[in-house]
Amino acid sequence: ASNRKRAPYPPGPKPLPLIGNMLDFPSSSLAQEYVEWGKKYKSDILHAEALGNHVVILNSREDAIALLEQHAKLYSDRPQMPIFPLMGWEFNVALLPYGDEWRQHRRVCQQNFNPQTARKYESLQMEKVRGFLQSLIETPEQFDAHNKVLSVSLTMNMMYGYDIKSIHDRVIEVAEAGNVIGSRLMAPGGSLINIFPILRHIPPWVPGATSHKEAKEVKDLTAEMMRIPTEFVKKSLAEGTATSSLVTDFYEKKYSVGATEQEEDIIKNIAYTVYGAASDTCLKKTISSSGTFFCQMALHPEIQRKAQEELDRVVGSKRLPTLDDRKSLPYLEAIYRELLRFKPPLPLAVPHSLSAEDHHYKGYFIPKGTLVYPNIWAMTHDENVYPDPFSFKPERFFDSNGKLNDDDRVLAYGFGRRICVGKSIASSTLWLQIASVLACFNIEKAKDKLGNEIEVDTSYEESGLLMRKREFECSFIPRSFAIKKLILEAA
Numbered sequence: 001a002s003n004r005k006r007a008p009y010p011p012g013p014k015p016l017p018l019i020g021n022m023l024d025f026p027s028s029s030l031a032q033e034y035v036e037w038g039k040k041y042k043s044d045i046l047h048a049e050a051l052g053n054h055v056v057i058l059n060s061r062e063d064a065i066a067l068l069e070q071h072a073k074l075y076s077d078r079p080q081m082p083i084f085p086l087m088g089w090e091f092n093v094a095l096l097p098y099g100d101e102w103r104q105h106r107r108v109c110q111q112n113f114n115p116q117t118a119r120k121y122e123s124l125q126m127e128k129v130r131g132f133l134q135s136l137i138e139t140p141e142q143f144d145a146h147n148k149v150l151s152v153s154l155t156m157n158m159m160y161g162y163d164i165k166s167i168h169d170r171v172i173e174v175a176e177a178g179n180v181i182g183s184r185l186m187a188p189g190g191s192l193i194n195i196f197p198i199l200r201h202i203p204p205w206v207p208g209a210t211s212h213k214e215a216k217e218v219k220d221l222t223a224e225m226m227r228i229p230t231e232f233v234k235k236s237l238a239e240g241t242a243t244s245s246l247v248t249d250f251y252e253k254k255y256s257v258g259a260t261e262q263e264e265d266i267i268k269n270i271a272y273t274v275y276g277a278a279s280d281t282c283l284k285k286t287i288s289s290s291g292t293f294f295c296q297m298a299l300h301p302e303i304q305r306k307a308q309e310e311l312d313r314v315v316g317s318k319r320l321p322t323l324d325d326r327k328s329l330p331y332l333e334a335i336y337r338e339l340l341r342f343k344p345p346l347p348l349a350v351p352h353s354l355s356a357e358d359h360h361y362k363g364y365f366i367p368k369g370t371l372v373y374p375n376i377w378a379m380t381h382d383e384n385v386y387p388d389p390f391s392f393k394p395e396r397f398f399d400s401n402g403k404l405n406d407d408d409r410v411l412a413y414g415f416g417r418r419i420c421v422g423k424s425i426a427s428s429t430l431w432l433q434i435a436s437v438l439a440c441f442n443i444e445k446a447k448d449k450l451g452n453e454i455e456v457d458t459s460y461e462e463s464g465l466l467m468r469k470r471e472f473e474c475s476f477i478p479r480s481f482a483i484k485k486l487i488l489e490a491a
């Protein structure tokens with residue numbers, strides 16, 4: 001050991017002996033609380049620890065890029081939580097440790113979800129979005145359920161060629177049940193063994209220690225959730241009714257030219273990751289963003305009018321918008337960017353972890369094994385970059401010449417080698433949904449029996465790392481009889 005004094009950890013609350021900062025960690029509004037820490041400790045990079053486990057929070061975009069991208073080799077691991085294998089979630093791509101297994105999975109994801117190949121899903125996206133519009137005409141008050149069906153059916157179709165028509169499909173029910181327990185186990189306080197792996201050796205007075213039974217329940221539900229669509233694919237291939245999807249295309253290849261068991265496992269793991277076995281993975285982020293969209297539109301008729309003017313001018317009223325129209329609709333693009341700025345569905349992304357060695361940065365010491373959370377919410381609410389950050393304003397993405405500015409990096413998708421691998425699909429799905437809804441409907445505040453407007457509930461619920469828009473009421477009024485006819489004919 002050297003006598004030289006070690007560099008200090010980044011600033012943060014002073015740890016107590018033994019338990020460290022265990023009592024300092026916030027239990028709700030985490031991203032906002034860490035902004036307060038930043039003010040209190042006068043630093044954009046923050047540190048806390050408990051029982052030998054270190055956490056670093058990065059409130060600034062520069063630090064996140066410096067560590068997670070410029071030093072990606074060091075900061076691309078994920079914390080391995082003992083609860084994952086207990087729940088059967090150890091093969092979730094988002095949670096795999098940095099290494100060959102993750103690399104193989106990520107490569108297959110990239111081959112299937114890059115911007116070019118993602119285009120093959122376009123006709124499916126169009127079909128499902130049109131189905132959604134039709135449901136909005138039939139039962140507009142159930143828009144939340146329709147929104148869920150849109151996301152789940154699109155995903156299940158892309159992955160398995162499995163068509164879901166109703167929210168009561170067994171696959172949805174099984175996944176929901178698993179996710180409800182799973183996200184409780186993953187949430188801080190739900191099961192402390194997530195945050196502090198060391199606690200698995202600690203007796204049952206620790207809250208986490210009692211969750212083994214629940215974890216087993218999640219594991220059974222996860223297995224069931226993978227079994228139903230995989231059997232469906234095999235059956236539909238045997239009967240000759242299969243449609244193209246990640247899994248069916250793979251089995252067709254396997255039956256014609258062969259494939260290894262390892263390749264088969266990779267495909268199965270990806271399909272289940274995308275479908276969202278881990279509550280925070282894919283689906284719910286898109287659902288959360290469209291929830292934000294409906295809410296903000298009900299609050300801002302003037303934004304709707306501007307978007308509709310653009311749509312009417314560029315697309316006209318004789319057809320529905322397609323992804324080819326996207327580049328000609330800058331105001332809609334600005335709405336898309338603003339949605340993900342205003343409410344990034346994963347405000348703290350998914351934690352990266354510093355795997356290989358200790359690291360020094362800006363004179364601070366970051367020990368090996370540290371969990372690193374980029375605080376996306378802090379970055380997208382930095383008033384030096386986004387003045388008046390708490391207002392929903394698509395206009396902020398235009399320069400003084402009225403052109404869309406070059407701030408096109410959507411921070412909500414995270415950083416570095418672990419950046420969201422589904423971002424092209426997420427982006428096109430969300431864009432198509434908001435463009436289509438605005439082309440066809442005015443979104444208004446709902447009215448009570450006496451005709452008084454009902455205030456929009458703008459609140460969110462935190463579920464693990466994910467922010468979900470709470471259900472609220474609003475009305476969808478078709479913009480014209482002709483549009484209503486167009487939707488009913490197109491669907």
Ligand code: HEM
Pocket residue numbers: 093094095106109113273274281282283285286289344345346349350351352412413414415416417418419420421422423425426430
């Ligand atoms: C609005 C929608 C979405 C948002 C905001 C979002 C955001 C994110 C974020 C923040 C991460 C973690 C990045 C990091 O570690 O720095 C992530 C990871 C991931 N996302 Fe998304 N995502 C969305 C939709 C999707 C969709 C639709 C898919 C699948 C088609 C998907 C697949 C994944 C996967 C597989 C990972 C794990 C990547 C890895 O660990 O290597 N996401 N996403």
